[in-house]
Amino acid sequence: MGKKHFIIPIFVPHLGCPHDCIFCNQRRITGLSTNVRPEHIERIIEEYLSTIPDGSINIEVAFYGGSFTGIDMDIQRKLLSVPLKYKRNCKIDGIRLSTRPDYIDREILDLLREYEVDTIELGVQSLKDEVLNKNGRGHSSDQVYMAAESIKANGFNLGLQMMIGLVGDTRDGVIFTAKEFIKL
Template identity: 50%
Template sequence: MKHYNIPVFISHFGCPNDCVFCNQKKINGCETDVTLEDLKEIIEEYLKTLPKKSKKEVAFFGGTFTGISIELQEAYLKVVKPYIDKGDIQGIRLSTRPDYIDENIVNLLKKYNVTTIELGVQSLDPLVLKKTARYYPEDVVYRACEIIKKSGIDLGIQVMIGLPGSTEKSDIETAEKVVNLHPENARIYPTLVIKETKLADMYKDGKYKALTIEEAVERTKKIYSLFLYNNINVIRVGLQPTDDLREDGNVLGGPFHPAFRELVEGEIYFDFLSEILKTSEKLDIEVNEKDVSKVIGIKKVNKNRFGQLFNLKIDSRMEQNTIKVNGRLFSRKDILKGEI
């Protein structure tokens, strides 16, 4: 059954933190900018267009949901509950910080059918967390994950690569620690320099150097492969290319690309096929039609790099995410293994 999110972007104006990459504005006397009536209208509008025979979740994004007052959290959840009771919506997912999770909060969320809690871990390198003004001890992350998993709610973890103070080694070490936390899903976000942030000031002053697209893809493909190889569903790679991000002047630097995940997938297949060429003189490839774009790469970059050695055939009988090269069948994990 196809899955759909009903996104509700709740800025947390009362957030006491000041992470260098965040540009949420602080508004005195106002916790957030979505009223209960707004929430109901958003849900009603999406339900008019989404297929009835599909899994639908209300997704609270954009801020630290569990950082707002308990009263407002429960008020939002109460708006959603009748839709869950009627079967129109199957659950709720939300994002928050690891240091805003405890047993009482999770018990409340479970009461209202929250199905997934995504933790904005970002990094498990203490130096990186301090340089991004987001410091919390590793134990706080581990404890939050333990509470969530014990409750039966699915655990999601968000990581950012290329933060101030990070290196390829530290980002991969964070990913390895995430694997040991056994989340059900993950998101990978290359760091972008957004206007009106402390990171933007650091960037302008030469105190922060953003990753290039090539550097971000190189780093991400290893982390992405590590997560998938260990059965962690990667539900997003790169920030969603919203109208705000596309608007001139909002992204000052960093590896922004509207199809970043496809770039990463293309490089994984390029590495995999390059390895085969070390012992073969050709690449006779068979794949399911749904995998063609990943194999040939964006703008056919892989096909062009391999030239006449590259021969592709579509076979609708092939299982998706498998590939046959020179008569030998490879699984998805075979493809990913070389990056780990």
Template identity: 50%
Template sequence: MKSKHMVIPVFIPHKGCPYDCIYCNQKLISGQQEDITEEEMVQVIERYLSSLDPRRTFVEIGFYGGSFTGIDRARQIQLLDVARAYVKRGLVREIRLSTRPDYISEEILAYLKEYCVNTIELGVQSLDQEVLRKSSRGHGAEASIVASQLIKKSGIKLGIQTMIGLPGDTMEKDLCTARKVIEMRPDVVRIYPTLVIKNTYMEKLYREGEYIPLELEEAVEISSALLELYKQNNIKVIRIGLQPTDNINLGMDVVAGPFHPAFRQLVESRLTLSRMEKVIIESGLDKADRIAIYVQKEKISDAIGHRRENISYLKKKFKFTEIYILPDETLIDNIYANNYYKN
């Protein structure tokens, strides 16, 4: 039986970070206003563990919502002590955390390894100097490169978080950042389209007409290109887009920007569409009447598209009478097509 995977989230909103990046309001994004106590942390962990079988589930504890290594060291130890106790009892396999690139050093990494930290996600956001400056990140691209090298050298798994649509950003800059991220050889990547969140400096810029967020279509196009690039280089993308919550929704704390509750599905569907187009042309089927496209069973909905938009697009472009999307269990992230003949 295939093992399930669960990350138990522990939120430490806007802790350890003295900077106010123009897009950031971690208290709203995380949905957590106050710092968590050790007792509350135990309650959260126990609640998650009670709903699963640890023997059949790969369980991690993840610290999110702030720059963990920037927190007072004594406070870090308090939180890590709680998490490490679950690792030592065999109820949790690994601990992960997120932090800023300029809050990583060899000394910090050595200490984190003692506390069973297995994965560190760096909030890189961009590797373009102008974008970092306009976003008030407080560090340059070199800090991300050095931090990633130190993490890889330490043996801790590396995660990279990036954003698209920041001030001064372009699709080419996003692709350039992705190529540099690939050179870092991360274990996992996250892609977040920039949203205008309430009570941020970016909201002020947006209302004054100084910042224009990406349209949903633009964000999907850029994200699908990045996803393709990472897939080609065997780098796992574990999240695309912010997870919707009671706060993170348009009309709530999201003022503007390319928010969609199923953003990743839109991106996966767009990537599948571009692959289908390529296969149709390369297979010489662009003049066919009826065609069959074969994909993994799990990819059928991505191939069909939201509201069948991929089918409609291909029919209109190539003037097909019918398109059949069929499963092929022998495929692994691949697509092929041929003429379809009715018996």
């Protein structure tokens, strides 16, 4: 039987994100400010670990709610150093983060490799450029394809986030995006 999967969420509301997409208000959604500190992360991890039963469970720490790779690199290092310590002590199995496709480059991927990030989730939402534009995403579908290929080519697991019902989207647009996600 496979391992059960458990994610410890760390919210960095709107941190690193320069855009105000029409569907996103992370401060209101999470009730948190962007002032996330390493000691806060450690406390969250400890609280979650105390509730997880021993056994065959795959545990990941995940950074959500902002564009992680858009955060100042020194701050990224400080934030990633906390789950890295738990990973190296075999208390967690993986580290994942969510970011924008236009915030992936060689320097970022090198940093994420150094801190043993396993999975990079791209907040894609749609692969129809007109939908991306109408929703204030600030990136193109071409940037999604380039980022996805770069992430996979550099040995990371790739996650893709999709939203249906966005302004300007259609049934055909949603199906197109879903089929493209499968290819990626």
